[in-house]
Amino acid sequence: MNPREKEASQSPKTKKIELRGILLVVPTYLWLIVTFLIPVISVLMLSFAELHPVTKNIVSFPTMNNYLTLFTNLDYVVVLLRTLLLTVAVTISSVGLAYAVAYFITFKILKNKYTILLAFQAPYIASYMMVLLAWRLLLGRSGVINSLLMSMGLTSGPIELLGYNAFSVWLVLTATWFPWLILPIFVSLEKIDRSLLEASQDLGASPFTTFLKVTFPLSLPGVFVAILFVFIPTIGEFVAPAVVGGTTGLMFGNLIYDFFLKGFRWDIGSAFAVCLLCIVILAVLVLFRKIGFEKLMESL
Amino acid sequence: MKKTNILWSIVVIFAIILAFSPITILFLLSLNDSPALPLKNFPTTKWYEALFQFPGAMESIVNSLMVAGVTTLVAVVLGICGGYALVRTRFVGKSFFTGLLLMPMVVPYIIMGISLLSFLLRLGMEPSLITIIIGHILLAIPYATLVLTSRFIGFNISLEEAAMDLGADRLTTFRKITLPLIMPGIITAAILSFIISWEDVAMAVLLAGSQQTAPVFMFSLVTKLPKFVPILTAMSTIMFAFAIVLAILMRKAERFSIS
Amino acid sequence: MKIDVELKNVTKKYGEIVAVDDVSFAVERGQFFSLLGPSGCGKTTTLRMISGFETPTEGEIFIEGKPMTNVPPFKRPTNLVFQNLALFPHMNVFDNIAFGLRIKKVPENEIQKRVKEMLELVRLPGYEKRKISQLSGGEKQRIAIVRALVNRPAVLLLDEPLGPLDLKLREEMIVELKRIKREVGTTFIYVTHDQGEALTMSDKIVVMNKGKVVQIGTPMEIYEKPKSKFVADFIGGTNFFEGKYTDGAVEVDGLGKISIESGAHVSKKTLLLSVKPEKICIGKKLKKVDNIFDGKVTESFYQGRAITYKVLLENDSLITVVAPSYGMERVFGIGEKVKVGWNKEDARVIT
Ligand SMILES: Nc1ncnc2c1ncn2[C@@H]1O[C@H](COP(=O)(O)OP(=O)(O)OP(=O)(O)O)[C@@H](O)[C@H]1O
Ligand SMILES: [Mg+2]
Numbered sequence: 052m053n054p055r056e057k058e059a060s061q062s063p064k065t066k067k068i069e070l071r072g073i074l075l076v077v078p079t080y081l082w083l084i085v086t087f088l089i090p091v092i093s094v095l096m097l098s099f100a101e102l103h104p105v106t107k108n109i110v111s112f113p114t115m116n117n118y119l120t121l122f123t124n125l126d127y128v129v130v131l132l133r134t135l136l137l138t139v140a141v142t143i144s145s146v147g148l149a150y151a152v153a154y155f156i157t158f159k160i161l162k163n164k165y166t167i168l169l170a171f172q173a174p175y176i177a178s179y180m181m182v183l184l185a186w187r188l189l190l191g192r193s194g195v196i197n198s199l200l201m202s203m204g205l206t207s208g209p210i211e212l213l214g215y216n217a218f219s220v221w222l223v224l225t226a227t228w229f230p231w232l233i234l235p236i237f238v239s240l241e242k243i244d245r246s247l248l249e250a251s252q253d254l255g256a257s258p259f260t261t262f263l264k265v266t267f268p269l270s271l272p273g274v275f276v277a278i279l280f281v282f283i284p285t286i287g288e289f290v291a292p293a294v295v296g297g298t299t300g301l302m303f304g305n306l307i308y309d310f311f312l313k314g315f316r317w318d319i320g321s322a323f324a325v326c327l328l329c330i331v332i333l334a335v336l337v338l339f340r341k342i343g344f345e346k347l348m349e350s351l
Numbered sequence: 352m353k354k355t356n357i358l359w360s361i362v363v364i365f366a367i368i369l370a371f372s373p374i375t376i377l378f379l380l381s382l383n384d385s386p387a388l389p390l391k392n393f394p395t396t397k398w399y400e401a402l403f404q405f406p407g408a409m410e411s412i413v414n415s416l417m418v419a420g421v422t423t424l425v426a427v428v429l430g431i432c433g434g435y436a437l438v439r440t441r442f443v444g445k446s447f448f449t450g451l452l453l454m455p456m457v458v459p460y461i462i463m464g465i466s467l468l469s470f471l472l473r474l475g476m477e478p479s480l481i482t483i484i485i486g487h488i489l490l491a492i493p494y495a496t497l498v499l500t501s502r503f504i505g506f507n508i509s510l511e512e513a514a515m516d517l518g519a520d521r522l523t524t525f526r527k528i529t530l531p532l533i534m535p536g537i538i539t540a541a542i543l544s545f546i547i548s549w550e551d552v553a554m555a556v557l558l559a560g561s562q563q564t565a566p567v568f569m570f571s572l573v574t575k576l577p578k579f580v581p582i583l584t585a586m587s588t589i590m591f592a593f594a595i596v597l598a599i600l601m602r603k604a605e606r607f608s609i610s
Numbered sequence: 611m612k613i614d615v616e617l618k619n620v621t622k623k624y625g626e627i628v629a630v631d632d633v634s635f636a637v638e639r640g641q642f643f644s645l646l647g648p649s650g651c652g653k654t655t656t657l658r659m660i661s662g663f664e665t666p667t668e669g670e671i672f673i674e675g676k677p678m679t680n681v682p683p684f685k686r687p688t689n690l691v692f693q694n695l696a697l698f699p700h701m702n703v704f705d706n707i708a709f710g711l712r713i714k715k716v717p718e719n720e721i722q723k724r725v726k727e728m729l730e731l732v733r734l735p736g737y738e739k740r741k742i743s744q745l746s747g748g749e750k751q752r753i754a755i756v757r758a759l760v761n762r763p764a765v766l767l768l769d770e771p772l773g774p775l776d777l778k779l780r781e782e783m784i785v786e787l788k789r790i791k792r793e794v795g796t797t798f799i800y801v802t803h804d805q806g807e808a809l810t811m812s813d814k815i816v817v818m819n820k821g822k823v824v825q826i827g828t829p830m831e832i833y834e835k836p837k838s839k840f841v842a843d844f845i846g847g848t849n850f851f852e853g854k855y856t857d858g859a860v861e862v863d864g865l866g867k868i869s870i871e872s873g874a875h876v877s878k879k880t881l882l883l884s885v886k887p888e889k890i891c892i893g894k895k896l897k898k899v900d901n902i903f904d905g906k907v908t909e910s911f912y913q914g915r916a917i918t919y920k921v922l923l924e925n926d927s928l929i930t931v932v933a934p935s936y937g938m939e940r941v942f943g944i945g946e947k948v949k950v951g952w953n954k955e956d957a958r959v960i961t
Contacts, residue, residue: 072440075432076448079492082429083451086489090466091458097469107473148369151362159359171370178550178594180566181587185373187573187580188386195376199388226369279457287459290552293574304461311465312557321469324462335457512663513696515683517710517761527709531700 091328098321107317117322127306131326133217134303138286141224146277148225149232153273156233157240168237171230179227183294186223190295191215215297223295224285232277239273240266275342282334287327303327374591381584398585405582411568412590418480418555418564419548422487426544427537429488430495434536437496438503456493463489464557471558478560486554491544498543502536538605542598549594565590612639613675614765614797615660620669622655629655631821632669637765637799637814642791644800644808647818648844653801654693656818657767660799661690674764684713689758693769695750697742703729703753704738710761728756731790748779755790765797772807784810805845809833817841839960842884849890849929851883851957860957864925868901869954882960887932889956892919892948899951905929907942917941921950 099113121127152171156164189195190213197209212218243266251261289304296302303323310320380386382394402408436442437449455463464486471482510532514524552566559567569583615637622630630652637643645653658664660671662683671678673687689710698706704725711721729735732752737745745753751771758766771787772780788811791798802808808815809829817825817832817840825832825841836842839850853862859869860881868883896902905921908928912935919931919942931950942948 068440069442072436072442075436075440076442079429079433079452079496080448082488082492083455086467086470086485087455087463088451090470091462093470093473094462094466148362148366152366155359155363178552178566178587178590180550180552180569181377181591182373183552184569184573184580184583184587185377188380188584189373189376195380195386195388202389226373229366230370283457283459287461287553289461290556290570294570304459307461307465308557311468317469320465324465327459328462331457331459331462507694507696509692509694509696510698512683513690513692513698514709515663516661516688516690517757518684518713519709520682520684523713528698 094321094324097318098325100318102316102318104315117319118326120319121322121326127323130301130306131303133301134286135330137217137221137224137302138282140221141228141285142278142282144221144225145229145281146232146236146274149229149277150236150270150274152229153233153236153240157237168234171233179290182227183223183291186219186226187294190219190223215295215300217296217300219295219297220288220292220300220302223291224288227291228281228285232280235276235280236270236273239270239276243269272342275338279335279338283331286331286334377584378588378591380581381588386581386584398582399589402582402585402589405579407563407568408582408586411563411565412586412593414480414562415549415565418484418487419545421484422491422548423541423544425484425488426491426495427540429492430499430540430544431533431537433492433496434499434503437500438506439508452493452496455489460490460551460553461557464554468557478558480560480562480564482558482560483555483564486558487548487551490551490554491547494543494547495540498540499533499536502533506532535605538601542601542605545597545601613637614639614641614673615799616672617656617660618670618672620656620659620666620671622652622659622664623667628821630659630666633818633821633823634669635816635823635826637797639797640795641813642788642798642800642811644802644812644815645818646802646805646808646815646845649803651818652821653803653818654769657690657769657799657801660765661688661767662686687764688767689761689763689765691754691758691766691768691771693771693773695754695771697750697754697757699742701742702738703734703740703742703745706742706753707757707760709757714761724760728760731759731793732756732786747775748783751775751783752786755787759790759794759796763796765799768798768800770802771800772802772804780807787811809845817844819844835958836884836960839882839884842958842960846886847930848884848886850960851885851927852880853883854879855881862925865903865923865927868957870957870959871954883957884960885929885952885957887918887930888916888934890929890931890950890952892921892931892933892942892950894948896949896951900954901957902949902951905948905950907944907946907948909944910941912941919948921948923950 096112098117099115101110101112101114101116102108103110121131156167160167187194191197192209192211192214194213196213197206200206201209247265247269248261251265252258256264287304288302289308292300292302292305293308296305304327307320307323307327310316310323314320376388379390379393381398382396383390384392384395384397433452437445442448467486467489468478468482471478471485476482506529510528511524514528515521519527550566551564552570555564555567556570563571565586569586572579572583613636617634617636620630620633621628633652633656645656647653655664659666660673660678662678662681662685665679678686698709701709707725707728708721711724716724725738726735729737732755734749734752737749737753742750742753755766755768755771772783775783784807791811800808800811809832812829815827815829815832816823819840825837827835832841833845836845836848842848842850851860851862851865851868853860853865853868855861856867858872859867860883861867870881870883891899903923905923907919908922909920911918914935916935917933919933921929921931923929929950
């Protein structure tokens with residue numbers, strides 16, 4: 052505690068400042084507590100309860116039944132595994148592609164770097180839904196791509212891979228996310244002192260070794276931010292699978308959605324949500340540990 | 352050297368195609384006879400005409416504007432208060448507050464959405480535009496507050512003291528000195544909040560009742576009435592044009608407030 | 611004489627840190643009054659208490675005879691020129707200067723007139739429409755000063771306004787400030803850590819150290835008759851000699867006797883003497899000087915107007931000598947044997 056802070060608890064004038072501070076944060080505080088903290092905690096509680104399907108009254112508490120439902124039903128486990136797999140795949144491919152583009156912009160382009168950077172964000176001025184819609188039309192057994200290929204006589208029948216399925220979900224999520232990830236990676240690449248790279252080559256390292264031993268490690272903060280950016284929304288995704296996933300591309304988020312909005316089984320849905328939250332927390336903790344919270348916030 | 356250059360070109364061109372082709376094609380299709388290539392009867396405005404006839408379509412755009420407008424207003428006001436408090440004052444539990452503030456940024460929308468939904472339903476609230484607004488404000492608060500916090504950090508307090516020294520009371524000082532100087536931050540926060548709300552499908556889908564925002568309208572049409580999807584090409588093109596106009600206007604305002 | 615500002619036993623504590631410790635002084639109307647002291651001695655804190663941004667922990671401040679406790683900054687008849695100037699970046703020069711007048715709802719044509727007068731006062735006519743970012747350092751300084759002055763405060767407070775300027779500009783601004791002061795006649799309280807500035811401009815100086823007032827006096831008194839070791843050293847630097855007093859002279863170990871003026875200090879046994887560097891003459895042979903000692907030059911700095919020598923005396927103490935370059939035969943080299951000396955009245959006894 053520095054002397055200035057110590058003073059806070061003493062003189063009447065700074066008491067006033069403290070009061071003003073509290074008054075100013077009260078609305079935000081309340082908002083966060085009422086619309087975020089309490090609801091999330093109540094979902095946590097709900098996941099250990101059994102609700103009456105109609106009245107929503109608590110029938111029994113605590114119970115692990117909701118979690119058992121999840122882990123004993125093979126269908127659910129498959130969806131969970133698919134979600135994890137898809138999330139990891141999307142994270143790798145979108146971060147990888149974003150890294151390539153960011154690297155290209157940083158080191159291969161000399162003029163108008165920032166214009167190019169900005170251009171990559173432009174399609175998303177529109178909206179997420181618009182991009183999904185575009186992909187919906189492009190993909191599908193009789194979508195734009197398949198029908199174009201067939202009318203040109205390149206394939207005799209529709210390419211199944213380009214139908215509405217898990218592959219499409221992966222493709223669409225990668226395509227939607229990677230442009231957002233270019234910026235944080237670009238920032239951390241741009242920060243690297245060029246003389247370090249020259250020094251490395253001067254010491255006899257090949258360009259590839261230089262990349263592996265110098266450039267890449269130094270750009271890791273940006274990469275971690277990018278991973279965080281794409282991982283969290285992807286693992287909770289339910290909109291893209293609903294639009295381009297067909298029946299085989301559904302994700303865990305769709306299950307939660309159905310339990311809450313279609314089946315009205317809040318208790319089971321809550322257990323699913325808590326599982327998802329645990330995975331997210333775990334991932335965030337691992338990332339934070341890897342790089343340190345401070346550094347991560349810095350590169351945000 | 353040559354070989355790596357070719358490799359780079361392929362990767363970058365692939366990235367550009369992946370990022371830009373979908374919406375370009377969407378735009379072309381909105382003026383096409385059917386949602387398929389090659390183009391036929393191009394250009395035609397039939398989907399735009401159909402869109403204006405379609406029940407609920409234009410309404411949902413108006414709803415989106417309203418929701419985004421209210422969200423922006425509330426988030427910016429809360430952001431100014433929060434940013435000021437975080438930078439200029441001390442209060443117990445400041446670090447708890449900061450942690451709580453950042454948390455919504457790392458929790459998936461689906462979890463926040465269903466939590467909020469079940470909570471609001473339990474309180475007896477019916478899903479409506481208001482519930483969407485409540486959710487969107489939650490999404491926008493962290494960003495608005497962070498932007499304004501950094502603006503306040505860069506703010507030299509002696510400017511305010513100078514105004515008071517020259518005879519201005521607290522209110523006048525805020526109006527004439529503080530507000531104009533944090534204006535760029537306010538505009539950035541407003542742009543961010545607006546986009547967050549305008550873009551959002553996930554939260555809105557979870558919290559929407561019978562009144563829908565534009566993305567929710569599009570989502571429910573795609574998933575429930577796929578044969579009407581072509582009119583959405585027209586709708587999203589209109590929204591895109593609208594968003595670009597808005598973005599340009601706001602940039603202008605930002606420039607203006609900085610100079 | 612009317613007293614414009616008076617501090618009575620003012621103390622300011624930040625937690626355990628005592629920034630200002632039992633400070634009392636009175637500033638007369640029309641005075642150019644300086645607060646002088648090293649960095650961190652509490653000058654800014656004192657000034658901020660006078661202008662109302664800090665409240666004293668103890669003691670009271672009077673301005674024009676009225677107690678200022680509970681009077682907020684915007685109701686005090688003082689105006690402050692900030693250490694970092696604090697010109698409003700989103701307003702042009704005119705709007706900056708007119709700010710205070712507009713708050714007071716002075717009629718617009720009167721504002722026009724007064725701003726114009728002020729710009730003429732600082733010799734920047736026609737600068738009304740300039741943006742703050744288009745001003746040079748010295749111009750900013752002047753605008754900041756007239757932004758405060760235009761309100762016709764009873765007291766103008768200035769917090770190291772020349773701090774960031776380079777040497778030449780600083781000297782110009784010192785002349786400028788003196789002229790402005792003469793023309794407007796307002797009471798000035800000027801904060802600085804630069805003794806040169808304080809000595810040149812002030813009618814009266816308060817020297818502060820570690821939150822306390824150590825001496826109050828005219829520039830001449832402060833310089834010529836320092837009452838403490840701190841003041842003697844802080845103002846212009848000095849050479850100290852310590853020794854036992856025996857009839858009319860101080861016996862310094864290893865050096866010999868230094869004769870001093872007979873005064874009232876003789877009651878003490880050990881005395882501390884201060885001899886200012888420029889009061890010491892240096893040469894191969896010295897005549898008509900009361901105290902003469904042998905020494906060896908260890909360093910010499912040629913500075914144009916003067917030459918500064920470091921001279922090692924026989925008792926192994928190093929003294930500083932500043933010799934004017936006027937009438938000088940040559941610069942003594944390092945290692946050269948010289949004689950140094952001073953007259954009795956230039957050795958000041960520090961009590
Ligand atoms: N708000 C504060 N909280 C705690 N300590 C403070 C505060 N303001 C000043 N101090 C301390 O009080 C002492 C006096 O500070 P002050 O700013 O008055 O010095 P100063 O004489 O103006 O120095 P400088 O020449 O560097 O401007 C310093 O030790 C400083 O650290
Ligand atoms: Mg100071």
